Each structure stands twice: as structure tokens, then as C-alpha cells.
Amino acid sequence: MxxxxxxxxxxxxxxxxxxxxxxxxxxxxxxxxxxxxxxxxxxxxxxxxxxxxFKDKVDLLESCIDTVLDEFEREVSIRHEDEKFDYTIGKPHPNFIQMFHQIAIHFHFYRALLVTNRIPYFTQGLMAVIHEFVSTGINRTEPDDNNLTARREIIIKYVESAFLEVIIWWIEQNMPYSEEEMASQLMDLSIQGPYIRNPVLEAKKEQ
Structure with a gap:
């Protein structure tokens, strides 16, 4: 042993x-x-x-980043048991909430590395975790490409980029909405898009 x-x-x-x-x-x-x-x-x-x-300040910075990213990945990763979640109950998935919770408890870190500074090593690492989160979620929610409005890789890139920018905005605004509300809105946007009803079709009906 x-x-x-x-x-x-x-x-x-x-x-x-x-x-x-x-x-x-x-x-x-x-x-x-x-x-x-x-x-x-x-x-x-x-x-x-x-x-x-530490060898130098870069070594210290990368050590900080690795620690936070490891925790972020561990807490938001979609596990097998998450497949049982009922998306029709009107509540955000716990992993979505956990994403914003992790940012909230490390708020000063995220603000320092995403707002005051924009550190590529951190941004790329964070995006890699978000990519895995988004792609896993989309692949499980809809495995059939025929039911997607665009190519799968384009949708994943579109959604993960939006996630990152929403996170940055939330930090810049000093977290004006709760973790649960952010999780709920981001999940709804990811699944339904920005419209309750298609405005193009509605306009066409009125013509």
C-alpha cells in the first residue's frame, strides 16, 4: 500500500x-x-x-489556474446519472447551477483573469471544459443530426462561445442575477433559443 x-x-x-x-x-x-x-x-x-x-510568476499563475480549472471540471462534468434529469420540470440542471456556483466562490479569481486581465492559458483551459460540457449535453439531448438546425460542430462552437461571453458579462456586472437564475436562463437559451415563438413565422402569419 x-x-x-x-x-x-x-x-x-x-x-x-x-x-x-x-x-x-x-x-x-x-x-x-x-x-x-x-x-x-x-x-x-x-x-x-x-x-x-515557484520558478517565477508565470509558474505561480499556471499553478493557480490548474487548481481552479481542475475543480471547475470536476464539479460541472456531466456524469452518467445525469441522464435521468427531467428537462420538462422547469428547473435548471444541477450542473448548470454548479457552473455559476464555482465562478461565484472564486469570483475574484475569475474577475482577475477574465476581466482585468485576459489570460490565454486560463481562457483556453476554461473553454476546453465548457466545450466538453456543451458537446456532451447536446450529444445526449439530441443524438440525431437530422433534428438539428445547423451542423453539430457549428452549434457546439456557437453555444460554447456564448457560454463564455455570458460568464464574462456576469462577472463584469458583479453577478447581478443569482446562480440559479443564470443557470435557468442559460439552459433555456441553449435548448430553446432566444424566442418563445418564431418571430419570422409570426410576422408571415400577419401578412
Whole structure:
């Protein structure tokens, strides 16, 4: 039986202080204008201590991103048991709610990396998770291409891009709607589109 090595609590605390300091700084200014000394000062640790744990500020940033993305992917991934969900009950799928919940509990992180800064490494990683979420959902909801209004890959790209922009807007506006309301609206848009009734057909009927 393998023994798992437990990380020293002091090391964990130092790394947390450095990560928190980086995010606070990134909410205020661009990443390129932040130095290791800035991070160390805000974390109240010595510069030498920083280099005991991270090669440079990019290494620290990527460590932060990997941790948050791993959690995001784990919490929003669609599992086999999710197939039993009844989409006709008028409530958002728990995974949709969990998506916005994850953003809410890491609000400062998402704002720093998607609004104040736009970090490609994070954006690409987040989009990859959203892509898997969207494609899995669409493929399970409607596996028949004949029942889709456009090519499957185009629909997936369209929906995942919309998801990301809606998330960014929600963060920019300081989360004006609840997690549940955002989840409900985004799920309805994904399944039904923006119209209750087709406005083109309605206009044609009136002619």
C-alpha cells in the first residue's frame, strides 16, 4: 500500500498566501506589470521564499489556474446519472447551477483573469471544459443530426462561445442575477433559443 506524502501545512499556507496575493494584484493591474517582489510583499513573505516554491510568476499563475480549472471540471462534468434529469420540470440542471456556483466562490479569481486581465492559458483551459460540457449535453439531448438546425460542430462552437461571453458579462456586472437564475436562463437559451415563438413565422402569419 502506497503512502501518500502529506504536504507541510506551513508550505501550504505560504503557497496560499502567494496565490491570494497574485490574484489581488491582478484585480488591480495587468499581469505584465506585476513583479515577484510585488507578490512577495503582498503575501508578506521573503522573495527568497517565493523561489522555494515557484520558478517565477508565470509558474505561480499556471499553478493557480490548474487548481481552479481542475475543480471547475470536476464539479460541472456531466456524469452518467445525469441522464435521468427531467428537462420538462422547469428547473435548471444541477450542473448548470454548479457552473455559476464555482465562478461565484472564486469570483475574484475569475474577475482577475477574465476581466482585468485576459489570460490565454486560463481562457483556453476554461473553454476546453465548457466545450466538453456543451458537446456532451447536446450529444445526449439530441443524438440525431437530422433534428438539428445547423451542423453539430457549428452549434457546439456557437453555444460554447456564448457560454463564455455570458460568464464574462456576469462577472463584469458583479453577478447581478443569482446562480440559479443564470443557470435557468442559460439552459433555456441553449435548448430553446432566444424566442418563445418564431418571430419570422409570426410576422408571415400577419401578412
Amino acid at each position: 502506497e503512502r501518500q506524502t502529506r504536504q507541510d501545512p506551513r508550505v501550504m499556507r505560504t503557497k496560499r498566501l502567494l496565490r491570494d496575493a497574485l490574484i489581488r494584484l491582478m484585480e488591480e493591474r495587468e499581469f505584465d506589470h506585476i513583479t515577484v517582489q510585488d507578490i512577495s510583499d503582498h503575501a508578506t513573505v521573503k522573495r527568497a521564499t517565493f523561489y522555494l516554491h
